[in-house]
């Protein structure tokens with residue numbers, strides 16, 4: 001240990017005597033050379049001080065406090081506005097373990113490359129040590145990590161998005177001691193190291209070392225690149241752990257649907273980023289349904305960790321404590337619950353502002369903004385006023401529909417899993433898998449038009465299995481096998497469905513009204529789970545017959561209703577052939593059972 005490491009080792013870690021944590025913080029400090037180290041306790045005072053500091057440094061700008069108390073605006077670097085998949089690596093010892101679905105680098109090379117960037121990078125800055133827990137701190141399903149970062153904005157976001165501070169640190173320490181007592185080796189918590197660096201896209205990497213439960217992220221301060229508890233830990237690292245331990249870490253919202261009899265079914269749904277997960281998680285029952293007594297409860301809007309319970313069912317927690325939601329498109333019509341949630345104590349990133357300094361984005365209302373997301377006077381010639389991936393960060397507790405079960409340490413039992421994508425054509429409004437294997441194939445074959453959540457072209461169809469393409473920390477072939485492995489004696493697995501809210505007509509208009517009306521589809525799904533709703537078997541899966549699903553009163557003509565459920569034979573044959581080729585891309589690790597299942601559907605389509 002050199003002198004500098006020794007020096008930093010002496011910085012007291014309040015409440016922790018866990019040697020592994022102390023050592024790691026010391027090693028990191030010796031590498032990045034901060035001016036100061038701050039151990040985050042998660043307190044209100046600490047948060048207030050952080051906000052005040054960022055205000056005086058211009059990192060946060062106060063918004064109109066009369067209309068939006070406790071709300072702040074952050075403008076990110078214009079070259080740092082979304083996840084960067086091409087700079088995101090999964091660094092397993094064996095290349096094949098990361099799979100063709102990930103960029104890979106050998107761990108030694110990756111460490112060397114990124115450590116060279118970290119060298120001395122926190123000179124003149126404060127290094128924050130952020131202990132956090134993903135999931136309720138008292139939940140056996142929760143997992144902990146520590147993020148080291150030089151970005152106070154990241155710290156503030158982590159405080160909203162996770163259970164951050166003393167309670168998490170206490171759990172980390174207890175688990176560390178218990179593991180040591182059992183003689184277990186390997187890391188006691190997920191280690192995440194993050195620096196803004198120079199915010200230079202040429203000096204930017206997001207590296208994952210699943211075998212070491214470690215993450216290193218350099219050169220970006222945005223969302224999933226920098227809030228390491230979110231995609232890096234709760235999906236990429238957790239999916240790896242979940243495979244070893246027999247559970248699932250998924251890119252899914254969790255929502256409770258309460259019927260007029262007061263029974264609540266929990267549904268987990270996977271959609272790619274920026275395809276309406278937050279809207280579905282916060283759905284408001286449409287007219288008629290509300291009066292009849294339907295209620296919708298939000299458990300989570302982005303990530304679900306699902307464990308098989310003693311009763312054979314899958315039990316899910318939302319590992320997050322807040323929402324990092326897409327602002328554009330959020331309105332009193334599309335998501336009134338979200339608007340109520342973000343009315344106070346919210347950090348807005350890359351939104352526009354009105355003349356009187358209220359946050360604004362496209363789709364909110366018909367006011368004309370004064371400044372765009374870069375702080376320039378608004379000029380439509382510069383593009384949208386808010387960045388299309390502008391976000392709000394807010395505590396889930398502020399959501400009026402936040403489920404009383406969301407903090408339940410045992411999670412909620414999942415009745416149905418829904419896969420969905422953004423498809424202008426081909427894919428019907430809803431269909432049901434025959435069984436689990438068929439459901440896994442439907443998930444594995446998911447495809448969607450790309451959105452602004454990731455850097456790159458928007459609107460091109462790409463395969464995004466289970467909406468995990470950017471987030472699965474290992475080989476997709478192994479991932480599909482892992483999903484299949486849940487089908488065993490005694491399991492009471494959820495029914496699996498596929499939805500597509502985004503089908504368009506010949507004039508390019510959405511056929512389905514979406515938003516609150518999506519409850520009609522969920523009602524059918526729950527009816528299928530309960531055995532009360534009818535369906536007819538089609539080649540691609542079970543579909544509602546006329547009358548099985550309530551489509552009246554929303555102005556859908558007969559033609560539109562038919563179009564929503566149409567299955568075009570030749571187009572589907574082409575799609576199935578494409579799915580076959582896609583699965584072949586995963587080579588020997590693509591499970592045979594999925595190929596058999598695919599052939600069954602091809603044959604059924606030929607007979608139809």
Ligand code: SAT
Nearest residue numbers: 083223224231273453
């Ligand atoms: O930027 S994030 O990765 O956190 C959001 C998303 O893409 O879902």
Ligand code: MN
Nearest residue numbers: 251272273302
């Ligand atoms: Mn997401």
